[in-house]
Amino acid sequence: MKNWIKAKIRTKNFEKEVMETFPVVNMEKLNGEERAATMKLINHACENWGFFEIVNHGISTELLDTVEKMTKDHYNKCMVERFKEMVATKGLEAVQSEVDDLDWESTFHLRHLPQSNISEVPDLQDDYRLVMKEFAKQLEKLAEYILEILCENLGLDKGYLKKVFYGAKGPTFGTKVSNYPPCPKPDLIKGLRAHTDAGGVILLFQDDKVSGLQLLKDDNWVDVPPMHHSIVINLGDQLEVITNGRYKSVLHRVIAQTDGTRMSIASFYNPGSDALIYPAPQLVSKEQEKTNMYPKFVFEDYMNLYSELKFQPKEPRFEAMKTMEDIAPIATA
Structure with missing residues (x-):
C-alpha cells in the first residue's frame, strides 16, 4: 500500500487534481521492519494534516460489511421518511440563498462509555444493536492503540494520554451515525458545516462509494478519499491542547452530493467529563511556559462551551477557557 493517493484540491477559482500526499497508513507495517517509517508517517500526518486513513487495522472486513449493510438498511426503513418530512417542513428544496x-x-x-444507551435507542433491530456493540468494542480497542502510538511519537510516557483521558470516571465514548441523502442544492446547503471536533481521537467508517468529507489544508479544501474497509482517524481539540499545538485539530466539512446517499459512522473517544486537560509538561518549553498558549480546563466545561460554538473558530474557545481559569483557578490535586 503506497502512502499517497490522488486527492482533489478545491480552491476558490478552480478545481484541479493533484498527486497529493494524503497519508494512508498500513497498520500491519507497525509489526515489521517498516515500523519506524510507519511511525514517522503517522507523526507527519498528525503534525501536518490532523487526519490519516488506516487500513489493515484489525477490525474484520466481515464486521465492517455487516455494519454498513445494517446501517443502510436501518436508514432506508426508519429514517428516510423522517428526513423528507424535515426537508419539507423547512422548505429546504426551495432555498435561494x-x-x-x-x-x-x-x-x-449511540453512547458506549461510561454507560451504553444502545438498548434504549428506538427503532433499532436487536441484531443491529448487537453488531454495533461489537463494533464499538473493536473501535475502543483501536482508539486506545492509536493513543499509544501518539504517546510514542510524542515522547510521552506509555499510557499518558489514556490516563489523562480517564479522569476519575473513565473516558467518554460515543458514535454518531449519519446519512447524507442526495441534495438538490449542494452549493447552498452543506451536508455538515465546517468545524473542528471537540474531543480526543475520532474514528470514522465512511461510505466507500459516495464521497463528501473534506478537510482544510493550506487554505484549500481537500477530499478525504473514500477507501473500502478503511478507518479515517482525525484529532480533536483536546489533543491539540495536550500536545501544546504540536498536533492540531483541523477544520473539516461534508459536501452534500446530488447523487447517492453517503453513510458516515463517526466514533469519538474523548476524555471523561471530569478529566483535567492541559499541555503535557514534557511538550512545553521554558519560553512557552511564560506565554501560556493553551489553557487548563475540565473537559465538561469545554464541551458546554463547544455545544454553543461548534461552527465557530476554535481559538476563541481556547481563549474563553483561559478566562474561566483566571476567574476560578482549577485545583490540580
Missing part, C-alpha cells in the same frame, strides 16, 4: 444554520444530514447517536 446559502443555508448557514442547519445541515443536510440524518443522524442518530
Whole structure:
C-alpha cells in the first residue's frame, strides 16, 4: 500500500487534481521492519494534516460489511421518511440563498462509555444493536492503540494520554451515525458545516462509494478519499491542547452530493467529563511556559462551551477557557 493517493484540491477559482500526499497508513507495517517509517508517517500526518486513513487495522472486513449493510438498511426503513418530512417542513428544496444554520444530514447517536444507551435507542433491530456493540468494542480497542502510538511519537510516557483521558470516571465514548441523502442544492446547503471536533481521537467508517468529507489544508479544501474497509482517524481539540499545538485539530466539512446517499459512522473517544486537560509538561518549553498558549480546563466545561460554538473558530474557545481559569483557578490535586 503506497502512502499517497490522488486527492482533489478545491480552491476558490478552480478545481484541479493533484498527486497529493494524503497519508494512508498500513497498520500491519507497525509489526515489521517498516515500523519506524510507519511511525514517522503517522507523526507527519498528525503534525501536518490532523487526519490519516488506516487500513489493515484489525477490525474484520466481515464486521465492517455487516455494519454498513445494517446501517443502510436501518436508514432506508426508519429514517428516510423522517428526513423528507424535515426537508419539507423547512422548505429546504426551495432555498435561494446559502443555508448557514442547519445541515443536510440524518443522524442518530449511540453512547458506549461510561454507560451504553444502545438498548434504549428506538427503532433499532436487536441484531443491529448487537453488531454495533461489537463494533464499538473493536473501535475502543483501536482508539486506545492509536493513543499509544501518539504517546510514542510524542515522547510521552506509555499510557499518558489514556490516563489523562480517564479522569476519575473513565473516558467518554460515543458514535454518531449519519446519512447524507442526495441534495438538490449542494452549493447552498452543506451536508455538515465546517468545524473542528471537540474531543480526543475520532474514528470514522465512511461510505466507500459516495464521497463528501473534506478537510482544510493550506487554505484549500481537500477530499478525504473514500477507501473500502478503511478507518479515517482525525484529532480533536483536546489533543491539540495536550500536545501544546504540536498536533492540531483541523477544520473539516461534508459536501452534500446530488447523487447517492453517503453513510458516515463517526466514533469519538474523548476524555471523561471530569478529566483535567492541559499541555503535557514534557511538550512545553521554558519560553512557552511564560506565554501560556493553551489553557487548563475540565473537559465538561469545554464541551458546554463547544455545544454553543461548534461552527465557530476554535481559538476563541481556547481563549474563553483561559478566562474561566483566571476567574476560578482549577485545583490540580
